[in-house]
Every structure is written in C-alpha cells, then in structure tokens.
Amino acid sequence: MTARIVPLAEVHARPRTVALGMFDGVHLGHREVIAGADTVLTFHPHPTTIIAPGRTPPQLTTVERRARLVGDVGVLELVLIPFDAHVAGQAPAEFVEEILVERLDVRGVRVGENFRFGHGATGTPELLAADGRFDTTIVPLRREGGETVSSTRVRELVARGEVAEAHELLVEPFVIGGTVEHGEKRGREIGFPTANLHPPDGHALPAHGVYACRATLADGSRRTAAVSIGIRPQFESALGVLVEAYLLDYEGDLYGQQLELEFLHRLRGEQRFDSVDELIAQIGRDVDDTRRLAPV
Ligand SMILES: Cc1cc2nc3c(=O)[nH]c(=O)nc-3n(C[C@H](O)[C@H](O)[C@H](O)COP(=O)(O)O)c2cc1C
C-alpha cells in the first residue's frame, strides 16, 4: 500500500520511528534503513536545487513512486521537508529540536551511516545517537558485488542502459511514468503505433536504445511493451529525445493517459537502417524478443 505523502507543515506529532534520507530509488541499501520505520522523512525538492542549482542528479523515482515503494515495505507516511533557505541554514541541533522532536515527536530514528544534515551538512549520525530523547539506529552501507549500493551507482547503470542490473539493486524495476502525447503519426503507418511519453522533468532516462518493458495503463491493466528511447536517427525529427512504447496486443487511444513503463531488459542501441523496410523488420524482431523477455 502506498504511504501517505504529507508536507511537514501538515504533519501531526505522534510517537514515531522515522527513517531519514533522500532514498531516491528505494534501493537495497535504503530498504535496510527504512525497515521497521513507520515514517520516512525526506527533503523535497532535492537540496541541490537550492545549494547547487543545475547540479541536481537525475531522479530515479518521483515522490509518488517513492511513496508507493516505501509503503510496500510498511511505511505509513512520507513526510516532505521543503528544502528552502530556512532549512538550508538550520544548524543540526535546531533541525533535531524543531523538526524531529517538536513537530514529529520521534522516539526512534534510523539513518544510513553516511547521512548528513543541517547547515553545511555538519549534522552526523553520531550527533543523533548522542541525543537521549530518542533511539538512533545507524545502518552500515549495504554492499553488493564488492561495491557499496548507492543511488549514484544505480543512476550510472541506468545511464548505460543496464536496466536489468539496476533492477537487481532497486529490487523493483526502474520505472518511467508520464502522459501520452501526440507524435508525428508515423508509427501507425509503419505498423507499430507508439505511445510517446513525456517523462517528468529531471527524471533519469536509460541510454538511447530499445528495451523490453512492462507497461501499466491508467486503468491498472498491464501489457508487454517494446520501448524505444532516443532521437530516431531513421527520421529527421524536431521532437528531441523521445520515450516511445509499442504495446503488444493492444488497440485503442492512449492520448492524455498516464502510462508507466517498467524497464526489464535492454535489446540494442538505436540505429539508422538503409531503408524504412529494414527498420520495420528489425522492430518486428524487437517485438518478438520483447514478448519472450517481458511477459505479463
Ligand atoms: C521497438 C522499437 C524500436 C525502434 N528502433 C528504432 C531505431 O533503431 N531507429 C530509429 O530511428 N527509430 C526507431 N524506432 C522509432 C520509430 O522510428 C518511431 O516509432 C516511428 O518513427 C514513429 O514515430 P511517431 O510515434 O512520432 O509516429 C523504434 C520504435 C520501436 C517501437
């Protein structure tokens, strides 16, 4: 069940166990921090939008997806702290007093060992642990395949198109959701109509190429989908980078609908063929591969 998204200003104080962090992706390591907490407290928008504008890393998960993922592991509320000038300038002790103790009435706090907070990121897990008003659990960084699991590592996998490897660290597949927009109406002419998705601004995208995915439609139904991400070198297009999904065994109108894509396997890079017929033949093979790799 999805966790309730609550802005800090609307939260009610009650005895809580709170996990603190950004938790972008809700990966294996995050899940160890979150386990046993009833509340996740996170900063939104991302702190770098204030501290280092233009340097916000591409996001693996929207707030809505994070709420769903943390809800699935038992969290009831996802509390959002607007990371504004006030919070950015707050000393660690003030953050603890005002937000953790007064607003939230925390009894338990769970953080990863590299968590930092407060002005200049000077607040540490040890500082939390020294506070006798609540119990602090400091969770060691999870390692997998000899390396620390981190959002950065998952972003790198996604950026290289290694979505199956990202899936392993994320536990759930990497997902892009968005509204279906109008394209150039060429898809239906070549026999493969594609729903063109507009991903949220700042969201991570897999490397250009073709992927076997599972799609969830607005009504909750699921379809296998062959998805192309890129600039479509076969055709001159002014549309920039597109995320396009051909839904197998589907006919209907998706314009304006919300569509969610789970990326399961990378099939190939995007190509320019000698003829459109060759592109069509290749898309046919992509669709066969997709049916095998992403059954619903
Ligand atoms: C599975 C799949 C693979 C694709 N591979 C390529 C490709 O390698 N090169 C390319 O230029 N376009 C590729 N496309 C994009 C098509 O060219 C595009 O869907 C078509 O131009 C329709 O565009 P429209 O939705 O704007 O009408 C692929 C599309 C799909 C669904």
Ligand SMILES: Nc1ncnc2c1ncn2[C@@H]1O[C@H](COP(=O)(O)OP(=O)(O)O)[C@@H](O)[C@H]1O
């Ligand atoms: N199997 C399908 N997969 C994807 N879209 C489909 C499918 N069947 C019908 N559609 C509809 O057709 C549209 C895509 O057709 P297309 O000719 O590629 O137009 P556009 O260029 O506007 O994307 C989708 O947005 C959707 O409304």
